[in-house]
Amino acid sequence: MQLRSWTPSRREIMEVGLASVLAAALAPRLAMATEETVAAELKKLYGDKPMAGGKIKLDLPEIAENGLVVPLNVDVESPMTEQDYVKAVHVFADGNPLPQVVTYRFTPQSGKAAASVRMRLAQTQNVIAVAEMSNGALHTAKAQVKVTIGGCGG
Numbered sequence: 326m327q328l329r330s331w332t333p334s335r336r337e338i339m340e341v342g343l344a345s346v347l348a349a350a351l352a353p354r355l356a357m358a359t360e361e362t363v364a365a366e367l368k369k370l371y372g373d374k375p376m377a378g379g380k381i382k383l384d385l386p387e388i389a390e391n392g393l394v395v396p397l398n399v400d401v402e403s404p405m406t407e408q409d410y411v412k413a414v415h416v417f418a419d420g421n422p423l424p425q426v427v428t429y430r431f432t433p434q435s436g437k438a439a440a441s442v443r444m445r446l447a448q449t450q451n452v453i454a455v456a457e458m459s460n461g462a463l464h465t466a467k468a469q470v471k472v473t474i475g476g477c478g479g
Contacts (some may be wrong), residue, residue: 358424363417381401381466392446392472401456411438413457453469
């Protein structure tokens with residue numbers, strides 16, 4: 326059996342080159358959410374409902390040496406009774422490819438409105454949590470996480 330070597334045509338090389346240039350040019354614009362993107366997502370979810378501060382405790386490192394595994398603990402102050410409980414907590418990051426990181430759903434049977442996750446953060450950015458209460462009230466908390474590159478700043 327004889328193997329023949331494949332030599333790409335000029336047209337194939339041009340097509341691959343053009344696709345690469347186009348992808349490189351569009352990637353920065355498509356890759357990251359912004360504060361405006363997060364605001365638009367929140368408006369889509371809640372319209373113009375007011376959001377109060379407080380009730381949410383975000384436990385995040387101020388500096389994350391590895392953006393691939395950033396621990397996040399969310400705890401919402403609530404009695405978690407049939408009359409007063411946390412329905413959901415939505416977590417957003419304004420510098421990730423998709424702004425919504427995670428959503429937690431709770432019921433009075435949850436006992437406590439608390440959850441933990443390890444998330445990826447692409448760069449230094451804000452992490453925003455919104456707690457949706459059973460009475461329709463919204464509470465929010467925000468923290469900035471500085472993501473370093475190789476532990477040397479960034």
